[in-house]
Amino acid sequence: MSQKYVYLFNEGNAGMRNLLGGKGANLAEMTSLGLPVPYGFTVTTEACTRYYEDGKTIAGEIVDQIKEALAVTEEKAGKKFGSTENPFLVSVRSGARASMPGMMDTILNLGLNDETVEALARLTNNPRFAYDSYRRFIQMFSDVVMEIDKEKFSKLLENKKKQNGVELDKDLTAENLKELIGEYKALYKAEMGEEFPQDPMVQLLEAVKAVFRSWDNPRAIVYRRMNDIPASWGTAVNVQSMVFGNMGDDSGTGVAFTRNPATGEKKLFGEFLMNAQGEDVVAGIRTPEHIDSLKQINESVYNQFVEVADTLEKHYRDMQDMEFTIERGKLFMLQTRNGKRTAAAALQVAVDLVEEGMITKEEAVKMIDPKSLDALLHPQFVAEALKAAKPVASGLAASPGAACGKVYFSADDAKAHHEAGEKVILARKETSPEDIEGMTASEGIFTSFGGMTSHAAVVARQLGTCCVSGCKEAFIDEAAKTITFSNGLVLNEGEWMSLDGTTGKVYAEAIKTAPAELSGNFATIMEWADSIRTLKIRTNADSPSQAAMAVKFGAEGIGLCRTEHMFFDEDRIPAVREMIVSKTVEEREKALAKILPMQREDFKGIYKVMQERPVTIRFLDPPLHEFLPTKDEDIAELAKTMGIEFETLRETVAALHESNPMMGHRGCRLSVTYPEIAEMQTRAVIEAAIEVRQETGYNIVPEIMIPLVGEVNELKYVKSYVTATADKVMEERGVVIPYMVGTMIEIPRAALTADEIAKEAEFFSFGTNDLTQMTFGFSRDDAGKFLNDYYAKKIFESDPFARVDQIGVGKLMKMAADLGRQTRHNIKLGICGEHGGDPSSIDFCHRIGLNYVSCSPFRVPIARLAAAQAKLNNN
């Protein structure tokens, strides 16, 4: 028996989403619930996959099945394709498993041709309606199926209106439209080299192919990549009897949600237009009416709709987003699906549905997209205030949230005015490390240069501060203290501006913001998530303030405290540089001794914030040349400051140069060469822990993490200095405290030999940024140049730096986790790469049995929810 590629609506159900797509499955489900659904059928996603396998052709057996299903549908409708008495017309719509923008949406009125249009005119007694329907169909078919530029049709329509001295489409007469049809068909022939297809079956098969094709258009590919949808899923095609909302004043069409999608309020929400087709509602020429008004127009239809809505919500146990049409006083349901909603609404609906007893807490937790929470963690514009505002420019949405303040053009000014009690926005061409204090003082950061990974963007995201970067529509004159926008508007120092870091929009006015809302529904959902998840959530934080923010967001520890950020600090870098140019161990130790008290204070600050939560401190990681200038003039200046010869310093810089710095002298390799560094850092870690314990009574158990280990002997060697130093410090202080020594797993060889490494390491933390780079053999900095080709050519479907590549990198991670536990059954396993904040990666981490994930502070709530979902999805 050959495979079934086509399902009638009464043959399917909601559970067949993978095969029928979301739309098709729900149409089938509504049909089986006995709701008023125009009859039709679905061509399956497998037919789409087959279409690609067959070199973009529809196999004969699929065509046969479509014809059979059509015949059944025609019989149900009592109409026939191409009939000049009672012609059958259909809509054709795509429907993938997950709703996917960028794909072909809808073709209406398919089945019309030069003859059936006349029958439609007769049957409806409304020639204008019939010709308008035909005209729209030709236009839609030409644009969507045949990819003829739709502007060409619009132009003909505009000309027609001009010729006849009318302004609106609806003022064109049946005769005008008939002429227009002739012109449309001529245009079609000129473009395609053949007549507009008159055979409805040809129209139908072309439309089906167009849907299949649209699965692979560039926008769809980008969307799939962003949303982790594999190309192999394919899309289904729904073919459905046409019903007309534009058959007169007793007809209409609309969309509605069972609850308010912006707030979650439990109240029917939607709008409709009488005597209109779907596209009119969207076109915005007429203003649609609120769904409640339908009651006045046709109370029985209204009541029927309210009942249907209620049935659907109870049936699907989630807020529904529905499309309906009223044809001559009769209600038809064209679609239902779980409604998209704002993050706030999502929380409200989930909490309400639990309270209404419709779903469990577990189901509520599964219902919310973790990534959507991001919007709630930052200040937002007050909706009413935003409505009245007008953006003047837009840049890159570099760091989310909304900000409003007075603009200043230097870090010092921003800081000063912040200290004077103003809310400030810092505007710079681009920021640099010296601007850090001004950035910290600002509500938002605005730059005209630099991309998503510019200094401003990276620091802003780390600070959780709103940032719009690389705004090309703004000219920032830092000397004159003005921003000139490309529309001519000039903003002076101290004037109000507002930034939306979530959309990239820029406003030259004050817009009221509301702070992040971490209580209420948010807190409820988080509490439920915490009660479910088994993965612990830690944060990556290098300072007490970051740590404090993360704790507020629910972090249960620090998974990665990078010590080099402390080395870059302006106060310390002279000592760091002194250490680098040292020629002897003694000189180096002298320089390190200057850094020690500062580093100890850093750790004390962090311990105090984290109290008894675990803190993993990673020892110095970057290559030493990062601390030195590279240009001759900078070297000369530094040499002068340091009181050493220019040539000496230049030689040091030259000697530190590396062909491939990522694969150079860094990580534990530094401590192998200069164990003094590990000794100083150990001393700082242990002394700080002892002092904090003495000052506060907290039992601090520091976790010392050695980076970039690839061979157990590296760890063994560095660890020998760590333990010797720790023992010495404890003896000096007369206090014994517990501490752990572990390693990053970020080198492929570390994963491959994790059984050996676990003999020395008490914990592993997967550094998936480097692990991804080395496993793929490309550096993130350089891969940017070719990865776009990889996406365009479907070589990669998702960004391996955003989501753990489970089949490659993940295989190494699983191997390392298993080997590590084999040697040390209770080894603590975590991840501290950026993947630690990505839901699909968190799911993977849960499955391979990690103990915790660590992510940036603002990702902590996302990770808490994702970890709960991982637990629920893998039980």
Next chain:
Amino acid sequence: MSQKYVYLFNEGNAGMRNLLGGKGANLAEMTSLGLPVPYGFTVTTEACTRYYEDGKTIAGEIVDQIKEALAVTEEKAGKKFGSTENPFLVSVRSGARASMPGMMDTILNLGLNDETVEALARLTNNPRFAYDSYRRFIQMFSDVVMEIDKEKFSKLLENKKKQNGVELDKDLTAENLKELIGEYKALYKAEMGEEFPQDPMVQLLEAVKAVFRSWDNPRAIVYRRMNDIPASWGTAVNVQSMVFGNMGDDSGTGVAFTRNPATGEKKLFGEFLMNAQGEDVVAGIRTPEHIDSLKQINESVYNQFVEVADTLEKHYRDMQDMEFTIERGKLFMLQTRNGKRTAAAALQVAVDLVEEGMITKEEAVKMIDPKSLDALLHPQFVAEALKAAKPVASGLAASPGAACGKVYFSADDAKAHHEAGEKVILARKETSPEDIEGMTASEGIFTSFGGMTSHAAVVARQLGTCCVSGCKEAFIDEAAKTITFSNGLVLNEGEWMSLDGTTGKVYAEAIKTAPAELSGNFATIMEWADSIRTLKIRTNADSPSQAAMAVKFGAEGIGLCRTEHMFFDEDRIPAVREMIVSKTVEEREKALAKILPMQREDFKGIYKVMQERPVTIRFLDPPLHEFLPTKDEDIAELAKTMGIEFETLRETVAALHESNPMMGHRGCRLSVTYPEIAEMQTRAVIEAAIEVRQETGYNIVPEIMIPLVGEVNELKYVKSYVTATADKVMEERGVVIPYMVGTMIEIPRAALTADEIAKEAEFFSFGTNDLTQMTFGFSRDDAGKFLNDYYAKKIFESDPFARVDQIGVGKLMKMAADLGRQTRHNIKLGICGEHGGDPSSIDFCHRIGLNYVSCSPFRVPIARLAAAQAKLNNN
């Protein structure tokens, strides 16, 4: 029962080499054969390991066992430690599993002190002998055990001779020596802060510890790394009753080989000195006599020795290297071991032993160190001629072999004189790519600058031409056409010079060379090896001449033909650069079309040489910026030549800059972005194969290798262009030929997902250079800076770029081989990284079931032998 750490000589045998060390095991074996061996015992290698585990102390139980063994030995000898009547004296010698220079060698006369020396004087009736023995012992103990600078003792000795107006040590009287002993002891006390130890047991334990310590001295560590000896093996210590070769004219000492170690001739070979101790033979003050002369001096001892030698050779079934002492007319054997020999001798001995029926062909093949063959593959100086020659300078031994020719100072001169029939040596400060033709024309290459990886060194090794590079003792004046050596000697153009690329020695004279000898014993052994091995041996070759050389050495195919070397060629680089700066596909195709005919000719040349042997051609691999200059002035010049704007070219160069070029836009990533490159290369490969088939009738089956694949879709994508182009070419030419498409496995992810990749790849070739870099996460260029620390600190024991890291990189290789075969059971597997020529790596490749290894031409014979040994060692 406690562990046994000490074995008497009659408790061991030759099979206990791991425990007793080579020397100890052989002493035990000789004892059990009933040969005259002074009695003694061996402290095991496990005692050495234990010594390090116990923090460099000898455990009490080991001391006890030493004392017990000593007691037994004393009883056998009828003497006693410290006895003033019949004092027992011993020698203490190290003995690891493998003989190892750099370790402590020997302490003689241990047991002497102020009292026993008198007893010895009485017993031998030779006070001078006794005091001299004691004097030597103090000196040796102080130097070797206590590490007191031995120069200080020499100075005292010299003074003593001066004081007494004598020239030779032997002219010092007993009284003089007695005084000297007093001075030596005073020096010892001044240096050590304590008296010279009088207790023989203290002397013994200190000496044992010194042997153990010497296992870990820097020279020993370097040697172990070079020879793949793990630190964990440890060394044994042999304690043996002293016998004296210096007790008078009826005493003597000597060394001998059962065959000639230089030629392999089957004739006793060795020398001896009467009335001497071992060190006198080495010191070279008296000239030793040939072993045959012993017959005249003491025929019965001579005959006994000949019989012992014969017994030992038959017993060990290999040429023996023996040490003996004659004490008052009695023969004692002090050591036997398989004798070290030259490569030529090794072949001769192996072939002879097979002919003598002593060993099998398989044993003969196992007997020869594959690496030693290298010396036979290059011309060598004729031994007699070399004896008469005097080096004038020495540089780096950059490429092995010997060369003799007239010196010229430019590539053009070298080429011209070569063409005129002269043998020439090219001398340059350093060479550059333009010198290539001159280098090819020369017998040898000499530079005053540049190291082992300089252009001259790298190219010379590839050409198989002798090279001495970086000779700091020579000033080369290219304009004046002279070399001035630091000894003042000046060499002018056209004068003779000779180079030894194996030792780095430089001669300002003609020395006769003999060509490489690939027939005779060499051919016999190779034939035996070929009949045993299952691994095929291919070569890495980029040109017909390299390929021809490799075939001569027995290569069975090309495993790696790098196409980029052809791109760098002077004729082609303009077209390559034109391709790089192209802005459109059309421009790029136009530039590629210029390269096509040249590339096609390259392949035709190689196919013709290789006939029907397989040829694997790797598509373009390096990042494109390697083909462009980086300095502004060079860019400006090139821009002018290319007729484009300086700024345009500079932008192209800047855009191609990469932070980590090794992990950048290269390998198959280039073809993903620019499929035109793969198309052109495919066309060249297939057209060349068709044309060669038409011209010669050879069935050429090209193997197209796509580099740097990390994801199957990359290979799939590039392969789609390869197959489409190949189909097109075959259609154009009206000929169908078979060809294969495969991939390098050089990215960790490729190994991890090899099951997927094997769906598209018909063969894998392990690129272990890159695979090692990425698995370890360090680049070879940068790692040089810290790897020495890694060796010094015993983090790495061997160089992962020289030997496959079996536990890390090897794990990936095995995984890839297994996964690949799982998908495609007959997938062809090979290796083309530099490890392909390393015997231990070849053994590993055999074990994981590769089909072939590919190495540079000069390594082919080594690989053939190593592959046979791998087969024999893993049966």
